[in-house]
Amino acid sequence: MRLAILLSGRGSNFQAIHEAIAARRLPAEIAVVIANRPEAPGLGLARNAGYETHAIDHRLYKTRAEHEDAVIALIDHAEVDFICLAGYMRLLSPPFVRRFQHRIVNIHPSLLPSFPGVDAQAQAVEHGVRISGCTVHLVDQNLDAGPILVQRAVEVRDDDDAESLSARILVEEHIAYVDALIKLGRGAPIVEGRRVIFATRDS
Amino acid sequence: MRLAILLSGRGSNFQAIHEAIAARRLPAEIAVVIANRPEAPGLGLARNAGYETHAIDHRLYKTRAEHEDAVIALIDHAEVDFICLAGYMRLLSPPFVRRFQHRIVNIHPSLLPSFPGVDAQAQAVEHGVRISGCTVHLVDQNLDAGPILVQRAVEVRDDDDAESLSARILVEEHIAYVDALIKLGRGAPIVEGRRVIFATRDS
Numbered sequence: 001m002r003l004a005i006l007l008s009g010r011g012s013n014f015q016a017i018h019e020a021i022a023a024r025r026l027p028a029e030i031a032v033v034i035a036n037r038p039e040a041p042g043l044g045l046a047r048n049a050g051y052e053t054h055a056i057d058h059r060l061y062k063t064r065a066e067h068e069d070a071v072i073a074l075i076d077h078a079e080v081d082f083i084c085l086a087g088y089m090r091l092l093s094p095p096f097v098r099r100f101q102h103r104i105v106n107i108h109p110s111l112l113p114s115f116p117g118v119d120a121q122a123q124a125v126e127h128g129v130r131i132s133g134c135t136v137h138l139v140d141q142n143l144d145a146g147p148i149l150v151q152r153a154v155e156v157r158d159d160d161d162a163e164s165l166s167a168r169i170l171v172e173e174h175i176a177y178v179d180a181l182i183k184l185g186r187g188a189p190i191v192e193g194r195r196v197i198f199a200t201r202d203s
Numbered sequence: 204m205r206l207a208i209l210l211s212g213r214g215s216n217f218q219a220i221h222e223a224i225a226a227r228r229l230p231a232e233i234a235v236v237i238a239n240r241p242e243a244p245g246l247g248l249a250r251n252a253g254y255e256t257h258a259i260d261h262r263l264y265k266t267r268a269e270h271e272d273a274v275i276a277l278i279d280h281a282e283v284d285f286i287c288l289a290g291y292m293r294l295l296s297p298p299f300v301r302r303f304q305h306r307i308v309n310i311h312p313s314l315l316p317s318f319p320g321v322d323a324q325a326q327a328v329e330h331g332v333r334i335s336g337c338t339v340h341l342v343d344q345n346l347d348a349g350p351i352l353v354q355r356a357v358e359v360r361d362d363d364d365a366e367s368l369s370a371r372i373l374v375e376e377h378i379a380y381v382d383a384l385i386k387l388g389r390g391a392p393i394v395e396g397r398r399v400i401f402a403t404r405d406s
Contacts, residue, residue: 111314111317111332111334112317112332113317113318113330113332114314114315114316114317115316125398126396126397126398127316127351127397128350128351128396128397128398128399129314129315129316129351129354130351130352130353130354131314131336131354131355131356133334133356147331148330148331148332148333149333150333151332151333151334152334153334153336153356158400158401193329193331194329194330194331195328195329195331196331197361198361
């Protein structure tokens with residue numbers, strides 16, 4: 001299974017994937033790492049780890065479509081099975097999503113469908129939930145709404161604020177993202193309505 | 204802590220509360236059990252267990268308000284601290300809810316705010332979530348939306364349907380409802396916005 005990673009910042013989920021591959025827990029290969037910001041710390045980490053890396057600075061392109069075309073060209077060239085968003089802070093256009101249908105993976109720091117959008121952890125704290133978590137999902141045209149691959153629950157404590165809750169959710173994100181990729185690595189999943197049925201283990 | 208129980212059917216959460224009190228896990232007393240259907244199996248169970256029971260058949264009252272007045276009279280007479288809804292299939296009017304503000308407890312078979320309303324377990328299965336659960340909450344004017352007391356997570360399995368998921372959630376409901384009442388028994392909670400802060404243990 002070949003992966004493209006798209007990131008904008010530190011890319012801690014990229015690092016979790018990298019470590020799982022290095023430890024042979026995840027049978028996959030990171031074919032290319034692409035950032036939309038040359039200064040993204042995750043890009044430097046990827047370069048140091050020996051991956052093919054590209055900074056495709058969205059500020060240097062006149063339109064969203066032109067920037068996406070440059071990203072798509074790199075992804076096509078890398079011949080990947082899945083595109084993993086790891087803190088990629090650009091909305092993907094509907095044509096981009098359609099082109100890679102059921103092949104773009106993202107993670108969100110809540111138990112979707114609760115708390116989509118920005119500041120999910122703060123939303124959870126303000127709503128007073130006792131359990132939040134994270135969701136790894138396939139990307140579709142709607143924000144934080146695609147078919148769900150893996151979720152992990154995290155207890156919200158009485159003294160939590162958005163920051164402390166985020167830190168505990170992040171630990172589970174790394175586990176969940178790797179878990180989802182291990183399951184996807186067994187073969188293309190079947191998506192029935194909103195339900196995802198993973199291929200059974202082939203070995 | 205004195206409790207009123209309102210139910211319409213088998214009242215399995217009532218039975219869980221009854222058993223927790225009998226086992227001295229929950230320091231509370233069920234002062235009255237009220238059903239809006241004389242044929243509710245939970246009412247017979249309550250009678251056999253020696254509780255004061257009342258069937259207040261809503262079909263015998265001309266208006267919702269008159270039916271509620273009869274229920275309120277019984278609750279007032281019983282001098283309870285909390286009203287526990289245990290499968291009570293009547294919407295409570297805003298005056299009823301205001302009269303007992305932060306003193307009415309209900310349970311819902313999902314991790315709210317996901318999947319409010321009817322058939323929460325079927326909604327969860329259709330949405331393809333990997334984790335659902337149950338929520339014990341205080342009742343406010345909006346459906347399934349009051350401040351949250353306790354939540355418990357339940358894994359949704361690949362082969363789950365609404366029925367199999369409901370059965371596993373129900374087990375957790377019984378634990379969650381008793382847990383919420385134990386916490387409420389320590390003293391009136393503080394409700395800040397949507398967050399509930401339980402009184403600290405007083406012993």
